[in-house]
Amino acid sequence: MRLSRLLVSAGAVTALTVPGALYGTDRVVGPQQSTASPAPAPPSQQPPQLTQAQVSDALGQLDGVVQNAMTQTGVPGVAVGVVYQDKTVYAKGFGVREVGKPDRVDPGTVFQLASMSKPLASTVVAQAVGRKVVGWDDPIIAHDPGFALKDPYVTAHVTIADMFSHRSGLPDHPGDLLEDLGYNGDYIISHLRMEPLSAFRATYAYTNYGLTEAGNAVADAAKTTWPDLAATSLFQPLGMTHSSYRRSDYDRAADKATAHVQVDGHWQPSTTENADSQAPAGGASSTVDDLDTWMRLQLGNGSSDGKQIVDPAALDQTRIPHNIASPPRGPGGEPGFYGLGWNVNYDQLGRLRLNHSGAFDLGAATTVTLLPTEQLGIVVLTNGQPIGVPEAIAAAFFDIAQNGHQTVDWLGFYRGLFQQLAGAGHSPIDYAKPPASPQPAKANSAYTGSYKNDYYGPVTFTVTGSGNGSGNGSGNGELAMVLGPDKETFPLTHYTGDTFSYRTRGENAVGLSGVTFHTGAGGANGANGAVDAVTVENLDTTGLGTFTR
Structure with missing residues (x-):
């Protein structure tokens, strides 16, 4: 979904603000019970600021934090894992895998990770870099000669690291709407060359398909596929037997969390889109056990x-700022940074904090946060659409560890943040009342026919059914728009004049959006005053949403 700014903000806000009948199958081991010595920290890292007693106290309160979040939000299922000093000290499931069914969430329940796939992906690439299969600064075209962007210079120079840090110049979320329409990954990546570019290596825009292209290029260099590369280089060596970058593996899992969305205040099962086409960026599934x-x-x-599974120097490159992802949040504030597949930030004690959230608006929300100097990390997986639950649980855990209690109502804070930004990208048509006296439309026959677009493919407007036109142009029947390779039909409702509305669908749906027909726009019929072009508002975020007859 289009939550990039929100998810980056969520990680940065947590890092900069924190100073320093629900049950399930669980395994909890207090850190004081561990006899192993902490993993030695590199000389460049500062000494720990937390004691074992502080971490134990936070672990003791974690059940209550999760249960409170579930009680307040009703989110069906949550799984949480905590590692400390090279040990799993908390692995627990809460709630149910699917509303209306008795199966409980446990640490072995498979969840879809959404964009939490990205730091996993950068780990896979770091392993390949350590084996000299690729270098972080390799140009993409060195391993995929057919790849291209709009500017030949950028095509020749954009690197794996550029894509993993979202500094290629591509706009925000390019290609995601093509996925919603049913186009496959090859089509989507081949059409990135049509996207307008901003300043190369001087701007930040979150891209699923840019990062995916980089991951696929690494797999090409290794002479394999991305799912197989991840399996052989990371999942199998670590014994992550329930982790995969293939949707089919998630679908086949016996113990998996079903996606859920809220409808009229109630949670109900949903189905997320198949993210195989953007596997490195959003297609992973895993369990708390594996992610620990x-x-x-x-x-x-x-x-x-x-x-040693991954070369430390190659891994270190993922954890340093490569791009400024968000501006400072006030006088004297720090910007938010992005590394390679990670939000990279520093808390008020100067500690490095690595974070990434994942979100499918159709029913998954996840987060992971690492505090390397403390050898402490938490992962939170949920099977509900993103409303701030995983971020709030993770933030509360670190806050309690540092301060003994929550100094902020983290659940209230994150719920408010997600609600505030949930309407981003919505059309005024979606929330404004229709005009009291709309301008009349032309006859339906003025709009029907096929229109072309090199990026989105053709669109066809047809008249379906019969009757008084249901508020469309004069003439019987209802105007409908047919889009995408699967020829999906979207009924249109007249708004005013030559503008109609339709309800968007898919992972990036934004409610109602506009469809405006144009006369004299340069199409084949413009000279005689006929409609010769149409702009689909939701598809026009980068200026590519106009179709001509």
């Missing part, structure tokens, strides 16, 4: 159970 192992690898600088 991955967090131990991250906090162990690429080492797991005494074996």
Whole structure:
């Protein structure tokens, strides 16, 4: 979904603000019970600021934090894992996998990760960099010669690191709407060359398909596919047996969390779109058990159970600021940074904090936060659409560890933040009342026919049904728009004049949006005063949403 700014903000706000009948199958081990020595910290890292007693206290309050969040929001299922000093000290499930069914969430329940797939992906690439399969600064075209962007210079120079830090110049979320319409990954990535570019390496815009292209290029260099590269280089060596970048593996899992959305205040099962086409950026699924192992690898600088899986120098590159993702939040404030697949920030004690959230508006919300100097990390997975629950749980945990209690109502804060930004990208048509005296439309026959667009493909306007036109142009029947490779039909409702509305669908749906027909726009029929073009508002975010006859 289009939550990039929100998810980046969520990580940065947490980092800069924190100073320093629900049950499930669980395993909780207090850190005081661990006899293992902490993993040695690199000399560049500052000494820990938290004691084992502080972490134990936060763990003791974590059940209550989760249960309170579920009680207040009704989110059906939550799974939480915490690692500390190279040990899993908390792995617990709460609630149900699917509303209306008895199956409980446990630490082995498979969840869709959405954009939490990105730091997993950068770990996979770091492993390939350490093996000299690729370099972070390799141009994409060195491994995928057919790839292109609009500017030949950027095409020749854009690197794997550029894509993983969202500094290629591509606009925000390019290609996501093509996915909503049913186009496959090859089509989407090949059409990135039509997207307008901003300043190369001087701007930030979150891109699922830019990062995906980089991941696929790494897989090409390794002579394999992205899902197989992740499996052989990361999941299998770590024993992450329930992790995958293939949607089919999630679908086949016996113990999996079903996606849910809120409808009229009630949670109901949903189905997210298949994210295989953007697998490195958003297509992973995993469990708390598996992700605890991955967090131990991250906090162990690429080492797991005494074996070096990922080269520390290659992994370190993912954790330094490569781009400014969000501006300072006030006088004397710090900007939010993005590394390679990570939000990279620093808290008020100067500690490095790595974070990334994931969100499918059709029913998944996740987050992971690591505090490397403390050898402490938390992952929170939920099976409800994003309303701030995982971010609030993670923030509360670190706040309690540092201060003994929550100094902020984190659930209230994040729910308000998500509600505030949930309407981003919505058309005025979606929330404004229709004109009291709308201008009349032309006859339906003036609008019907096919219109072309090199980016989105053709659109066809037809008349369906019969009757008085249901508020459309004069003439019987209802005007409808047919879009995408699957020829999906969207009924239109007259708004005013030559503007109609339709209800958007898919992961990036924004309620009602506009469809405006134009006369004399340069199409084949413009000279005789006929309608010769149409702009679909929701598809026009980067100026590519106009279709001509």
